[in-house]
Amino acid sequence: MSLSAAIGQTPSPSPVVDAAVVRSPGYWTGVLRRLSRDPVAMTALVVIVLLLLMAIFAPYIAPADPSKGSMLRRLKPIGFPGYPLGADELGRDMLSRLIHGGRLSLLMGVTPVPIAFVIGSLLGITAGYVGGLTNTLIMRTVDVFYAFPSVLLAVALSGALGAGLTNALVSLTLVFVPPIARVAESVTTQVRGLDYIDAARASGAKAGSIIRVHVLGNVLGPIFVYATSLVSVSMILASGLSFLGLGVRPPEPEWGLMLNTLRTAIYTQPMVAALPGVMIFITSIAFNMVSDGLRSAMDVKS
């Protein structure tokens, strides 16, 4: 990231330096230090890491085959012998399915955000810095997308593209580009009018280096924080798409899809039926909390 690169430019201690002087650490070191002092964010971060590890090592952790069913053991309650978290409507082990389901759910929830972050920032920063007609063209196009509720847009796009994992990812990415571009544009417009941009111009900086150093440095933080808050939305939307049959298809385990197939069992085994929802809830809330912590940690002034 250009921000950390630019900060890395700060020259290393020169020999003239008094050794006793304590040097103030770099920007990201400071952010990490502040983040590590935030118990809520750290707990949430641990949860996310655990979820990621769970997803990565799913085949080794899961006690049973997630797709092997048993007609005799359908819809067993939590704690049924051999099925620690019960069994679903086809008698498959819920625990194993939840563990395996994390792979697709996390993939679908997390991937669209960084891609949309890159595209949205690019559009937004360009619009904000160049201004004028370029701004109008980009932002009005973005507004068209913005006019639709995000769920509706995601459903409409995946519906149009057809079901399937890739199409779901593409449509989710497209859903997140407009809000990120919006935030990027407004922050850039704000930063562009500030004195330090004028000051940089007054000391001879060219447009390219002003954008790279002074605009990006000030703009990426807020956009990044906003984007992390979108991960939880993305998780929920992705689950929603699968629930509607537009994302992953059975028998692949995926939390949203599991929620859908188990919904008929809501009266017979409500606890089991709610489990995928609990996973979605935990994951999205963890991402939200990390994003909140990051927001305050990245505020240099506090």
Place this chain on the structure above:
Amino acid sequence: MTEAVAIENLSVTFTGGSKPVRAVDGVSLSLGQGEVLALLGESGSGKSVTLRSLLRLHPPKRSRMTGSIRVAGRDVLELSPGELADFRGGVVSMIFQEPMLALDPVYTVGAQITEAIRRHEKISAADARKRALALFERVRIPSPDRRLDAYPHEMSGGMRQRAMIALALACRPSVLLADEPTTALDATVQIQILLLLRELQRELGLSIIFVTHDIGVAVEIADRIAVMYAGRVVESGSVRDVIRGPRHPYTRGLLASRVERAQKGDRLETIPGSPPDLTALPPGCAFAPRCSLAAPQCREIVPPLAEVGPAHTAACIRVAETV
């Protein structure tokens, strides 16, 4: 004395709004090498716009500049974009009013100074840092080495302005533009910054154009004063001449309205009325509607700057009455 800056008949018109605004109207100024000129005037009199014109900081799409600005023999208005970028900071640099806003909050001040140095000169990061350190010592920032690694918000207002001055001087410019650099500071810090600027100016032989609306500050720092009103220079001369014997009614009004001379219980003198709308200037002298000496003629022609003493000019047709 060689001329460091020669502005001739400069006009700046902003065309962004619904009506064009002529913020600077036919300003001519000259500044000798090693001289300090104070541009004095109230808000909206065009002093900052004039200053920013020297670096061509106005958005080219929304402003129009005519006339000529020569700095060190080069016409600023004719520079190509590349030459302009080298010129900014290298020949002429600027300190801003609010250092908190003029320093980028996400980089250390040291990083910003080394960035400016390395933009203009091909030297290593370590050498640039040494230069920055020397500059910090020069502007008397205590524990300069540690301060180089401080973020702008970690410094006090006076310290930030010192850092800003160090940044402006980083590439050894010959002309320094100061846009009310002490307005945002409290009074004790203000005088320290002024003394520092004065000292640096002497040591480095800088030419400074100093914009202010504070007469006291102008007297403290400047060799010469140019008073601006509604985008025009109405009086200019040495500090002594202008302060002791102001000839333009506006300058007289400004000086009369100082608080320092008032006794307790006195009503403060004021200039009646308010500055004119720059989109619709009156045809004659812009000050005529507020002027107690205004004659019918004043409302018809724009009075040119005329000699009223050695190196002292005023733009008033009734100077005879202001002796």
